Amino acid sequence: MTSSAGAPEVTPILHVDMDAFFVSVAIRHQPELWDQPVVVGGHARGVVTCANYPARAYGIHAAMPGSMARRLCPQLVSVRLDFGEVAEVSKQVREIFRRATPLVEVVSVDEAFLDVRGATRLFGSPEQIAHRIRRQIAEELSITCSVGVAPTPSVAKVGSRKAKPDGVVVVRPEDVPGFLHPLDVGELYGVGPSTRKRLRRLGFETVGDIARTPVPTLHQILGPRLGGHLHRLATGTDRRELTGRLGPDLPDRSTGAQETFGHDLSDREDIVRELLRLSARVTRRMRRAGTVGRTIALTVRFSDFTTISRSRTLPDPTDVTQEVHAIAVRLYDDLNLRGRALRLVGVRVEHLVAREGTDRQLVLGERERGWSEADRAVDQVAERFGSQLVRRASLLHNGRG
DNA sequence: TCTGGGGTCCTAGGACCC
DNA sequence: TCTGGGGTCCTAGGACCC
Numbered sequence: 001m002t003s004s005a006g007a008p009e010v011t012p013i014l015h016v017d018m019d020a021f022f023v024s025v026a027i028r029h030q031p032e033l034w035d036q037p038v039v040v041g042g043h044a045r046g047v048v049t050c051a052n053y054p055a056r057a058y059g060i061h062a063a064m065p066g067s068m069a070r071r072l073c074p075q076l077v078s079v080r081l082d083f084g085e086v087a088e089v090s091k092q093v094r095e096i097f098r099r100a101t102p103l104v105e106v107v108s109v110d111e112a113f114l115d116v117r118g119a120t121r122l123f124g125s126p127e128q129i130a131h132r133i134r135r136q137i138a139e140e141l142s143i144t145c146s147v148g149v150a151p152t153p154s155v156a157k158v159g160s161r162k163a164k165p166d167g168v169v170v171v172r173p174e175d176v177p178g179f180l181h182p183l184d185v186g187e188l189y190g191v192g193p194s195t196r197k198r199l200r201r202l203g204f205e206t207v208g209d210i211a212r213t214p215v216p217t218l219h220q221i222l223g224p225r226l227g228g229h230l231h232r233l234a235t236g237t238d239r240r241e242l243t244g245r246l247g248p249d250l251p252d253r254s255t256g257a258q259e260t261f262g263h264d265l266s267d268r269e270d271i272v273r274e275l276l277r278l279s280a281r282v283t284r285r286m287r288r289a290g291t292v293g294r295t296i297a298l299t300v301r302f303s304d305f306t307t308i309s310r311s312r313t314l315p316d317p318t319d320v321t322q323e324v325h326a327i328a329v330r331l332y333d334d335l336n337l338r339g340r341a342l343r344l345v346g347v348r349v350e351h352l353v354a355r356e357g358t359d360r361q362l363v364l365g366e367r368e369r370g371w372s373e374a375d376r377a378v379d380q381v382a383e384r385f386g387s388q389l390v391r392r393a394s395l396l397h398n399g400r401g
Numbered sequence: 402t403c404t405g406g407g408g409t410c411c412t413a414g415g416a417c418c419c
Numbered sequence: 420t421c422t423g424g425g426g427t428c429c430t431a432g433g434a435c436c437c
Contacts, residue, residue, distance in 0.1 A: 041405075042405095045403090045404080045405080046404095046405055046406095047403095047404060047405050047406095048405095049405075049406090062437085063404080063405080064402080064403095064404085065402055065403050065404050065405095067402065067403075067404095068402040068403075068404090069402090071402075072402095107437085108436085108437055109437085110437080111437085189435095189436085190434090190435070190436085191435090192434060192435050192436080193434090193435095194433080194434060194435085195434075195435085223411085223412080225410090225411070225412095226411085252407095252408080252409095253408085253409070253410095254407095254408075254409085255407085255408085256406090256407070256408080257406085257407085258405085258406065258407085259405095259406090260404095260405060260406085295429085295430095297430095297431095305403085305404070307432090308431080308432085309430090309431065309432075310430085310431080311429085311430065311431080312429095312430090313428085313429065313430085344405090346406090348407095348408095
């Protein structure tokens with residue numbers, strides 16, 4: 001660490017993370033609910049998507065089955081999510097970030113990294129910038145957020161988690177080891193329940209235990225990838241530059257849809273119809289994004305929750321509903337389930353590329369061309385009148401339309 | 402308590418080619 | 420005739436994140 005006039009040479013990074021974002025957006029104009037336990041999701045066989053802090057006080061958290069959440073807190077309020085409003089608020093939050101610095105890297109709808117090295121002259125210390133952003137978000141959007149300030153993105157991210165809810169945590173360069181080392185290994189990004197268990201079996205309990213272990217040893221135990229990654233996180237040495245990317249401008253690598261049924265399905269006809277519904281949803285999304293994909297994957301979950309997948313790669317990419325559906329059905333038939341009850345099915349298209357430049361006209365048969373045109377016609381009507389109105393005949397009741 | 406939905410990335414084995 | 424090693428693609432499963 002070099003220092004010219006006593007101050008170490010560091011890039012101040014902010015990690016800003018909205019508090020219980022989905023719930024906060026849903027009830028931001030209902031202050032009477034702010035101190036009540038509120039969740040988004042958790043109906044029927046579903047799980048809680050997001051829980052606010054009063055709900056968390058009852059032990060409720062995201063991914064918890066709704067039935068359990070209601071048992072823990074009978075007066076729990078469940079609210080609906082307006083995706084349009086979520087997107088709008090998310091956009092407004094980004095605009096507030098941009099007032100502080102152009103170096104914003106959006107991670108997801110509710111969090112971003114900010115490189116504020118060029119903003120300190122105008123707005124003061126990184127900590128002052130953090131408070132300024134929090135104030136603007138609270139005043140203009142009626143939601144709260146938490147901020148971590150640190151010399152690297154990953155330390156800033158841990159900082160924002162420690163700051164929750166509605167707070168700021170500043171980690172100065174000289175304090176990084178003291179801040180990170182006492183933490184549980186499970187607090188590192190990329191260490192979930194499974195890796196945590198494995199690490200603890202091997203005697204690693206704290207982040208410091210990892211930081212003090214020679215890299216080659218970690219490589220040996222965890223593989224070169226995870227080993228190297230965790231050592232960098234544990235020592236706070238992940239000094240990458242932010243991409244300055246305002247949102248995910250890279251095309252998706254895959255896209256898919258899956259559905260857990262209200263009750264398990266075993267009839268082939270029902271399942272084939274669900275596969276058509278899902279194939280249509282996925283390919284419509286692809287046509288809108290202008291992507292085509294070569295690998296079609298089917299996911300199947302049984303009543304006992306065991307889950308398997310089968311996939312097939314085509315010579316040419318497609319976005320045609322009928323083609324994706326036909327392959328999904330073949331993959332299903334090849335499983336030879338003989339009417340075994342299914343809890344969930346999913347269809348996913350992988351290896352996506354831009355449709356431009358993958359002109360298939362020469363290999364397209366008349367039939368396929370016809371399906372492709374039918375898809376586009378359905379898309380156009382759906383754009384104009386809403387997708388509820390346009391359904392394929394076999395999606396109607398009894399498959400007879 | 403009984404487990405959503407949309408993604409990304411990694412690993413490992415087998416096939417195939419050079 | 421047997422052997423090796425590396426690279427790439429495909430498939431299945433799993434861990435993880437939001």
